[in-house]
Amino acid sequence: MKFHEFSISGKAPVPGTAKPFQTFPVWARKLWPLPILLLATLARLYGSTASAIWCDEGSSLLMSQYSPSLIWFHSAHDVHPPLYFVLLHAWIGAFGDSLFSIRFLSVLTGIGTVALGIWLVYQVATRYAAVVAGVLLALLPIAVRYSQEVRMYALMGLWLLGATIALVYWVRNPGRHRYLVIYALLMTASFYTHYFTGLCALSHWAYLLIVRGEKQRLITLPAWWGANCVIAILYAPWIPGLIDLLQHLDQLKAGGDIGWISPISMDSLPSTIWLFLTLTDGQDLKWPVYLALPLALALVTGAVCLRDRSPYRFHVLLAIYAFLPLIVVFLVSWSVPLLVERYLMFSALGLPMILAVAIDRMRHQSRYAAVAMLATVLAVELVGLRNDYHTDDEQFDKLVNYVNENYQANDRIVVSDLFWYFGYVYYNKTGSVPLLYTPPQANGASGRPGNYGFGTLVNNEADKIYLDSLEKLPVGQTRVWLVSNSAPPDDFAPIPNNWNKVSTLKVGDTQVRLYTLGGQ
Template identity: 80%
Template structure:
């Protein structure tokens, strides 16, 4: 009774309660960070319209699982993400929020894995710092809000790296390699750049010795990698077939669109990771300060890595080796696209967290200042990313939906707009795809590889080669194209009269009325 009166009197709680709270806080510390990661990824996740690549994901996912396997074999990405999206849409629908939420979930899961990994290779404080930096990492947030496979790939590969860490610490426990095999195989079925993560893991094991011998020489490691290859065998014929049709992919624009690299490409990619900008508009001291700081912090982390398994060095290799390899290869064949390397960018906050944790012991204020600077860069990048233009592509399609009349024709100039248009189209009319002959007389229709695999089966229904061949009796036509010159539909037939135009960003829709010859009556 006295105890009760003591508490209600407003005095301090019993020491036992404070101790219980401390225990609770130590156990549940990841939850606020995961909440932050969730908010960062859910906020604004529906603000931008579905774009071409997302539209292709959604169109692919409409097929049955067996046909997804067939069509993704002709696409530039393996089938696992599309199969998962197919099941997800069947369960939760195809709203913008729903189709992107699968990436939100894997993005938040990746933050959890990042904290887990940081805790395994460093301290609880490093894990907290890594969690916060990962939760706000702009490139991770960006691709956790897209109906594509990059967030899923990052989840698999960070998980596989954790399994590798556990095996390195306990090489006799093969169950960790079993988990590693499953996650790596799943990632290979998600994106071909998984091979770069494999390269990083092998490079790390070449540097590390176990208790008696190099881990890379252990039979269990070779068996594990053989099992990954074995699990991937069903897809290898499809991969070989795709490689044999690279010319068709280039002709269709599915590959070959990546810009050549320059000396600025490497530091600019690091800016993309942390701020979603190439940084080229900054003063050169600021532009080079960030990559230089990253290099110095990473070098310090590796130099002072006193752990027997060199796990800090593992994270440095995981983060930077894929970027360096792709940068070097890109001088021959351009491949450097930041979203393809998003999985390796996830290692950057973990390296920074280890560096800040170590700096805090001897350089407390310098560590705090550096941490605040990097957080400011991330927050600045997120702030710019969240500022979406109100005029999105769906505004254009909704304009057509609202003003469409029965028997109108809708013609889209390019596959880049076509997939997005199909997603938002509510008219009940199948949009046509404009496929005029090329200047050399060759067909302008897509091939069977790349995006073309998604529409070629309906070629007779959707391909439209000439504006002059509009069916007799057609009185109104909607043209959707790029708003910048040259005009994709030029020349417009003389008997077409423009009724209205709506420009949204870099696209436009034009409505034309078609004057019929005097001897022809409209239906």
């Protein structure tokens, strides 16, 4: 059957029973995914420039300023692999670094992810299910949220859905090794994008432990092992840097690049499901409502898996893809906290696909129940989109623009923390290089960043930007802007006695203070 020869139910049309959809010209029937992709585009473009650049995005931008070879070096000292930063480097070179441009790269990959989700569901279910999955993916709050951020999460989702599609094609045709070649390339690209790719690989292996080919288990085929050996070989150049990074975990922890993830509790698992679908942890809800959503998802997923009697159990694959990474991270996090919802965005993409399959099956039993279920899921997603689109007026760029507008020649700008520094650098238009305040620690040790984590992005400029004491500002300085957290304690205390505060502007949880020095 050709792609356009299916009715909306996914079944071949019966002569004389053509539905209105089938009266469209052949070329129009092929374009049915376009309205869904338009919806995905609008959902991701809306509000994509409303929020200010924050720390992680600013670090992406600083990393992307290096040449590809230096990106390789510095990302080997960071907590994420290099591929996204190399692509962002090329993107900025071609399209500039405006806020719209730098976030549009993620918008595009997010739209591509929706397209691949439609494709995957169309391969394992019906066109009706593919349409529903496309709409739910287009509006999935966590997917929209991280399709509007200058980070690698949308790109990771694109690689892994593409690899899962290649796996489906290979499972159906184990003799077609080209599908495994595509699989190996996409998985390698994802490994070079984010380390949590290993959880998706684990899901694929778990699925192949279940499914059988016509003669034997596919997991035993030499071609499968060969494809994974290719992935390992292609990833081998990165292994020395990864080992070196693991040997310096103490520096990463000291710099706050790791160790910031909160310990988990039993609430963490259902809260993550709520975050996937609403961008809130749901813990302000009454406990019956709080537990209802994850329990309903578990029941629906179980029903979909139990009713999957197909030879290849592709619906089980969707369930494993969606839930196994989350469960593994949840269990590991009891020892080493790793549960961060954005790291698992790729697996959250499986939820709309499972729900679409369930809705498709339900409509054959009760169309009203299917409509009610779809409406409920859409309502939950719309709540999540409302949360995503809600932007505080007190944005960090407002603070930086205030300094830009009131800056005078020879003023110095001092930022108290790397968390604010990266965003400040992006919005800074004064021509003056902001200084980073690095006072000694209480035990006398240096307060400067280490060579690993965020420190790798700025240590090469240590002589230009680090300021260990306010008294060490250049002689003759007359005005200084101090940028810090607005909540006590004061990051800059004590302020030198001969400094006179001229003005203060508080924006959200940050503040900037202007001082004149030496009685000026």
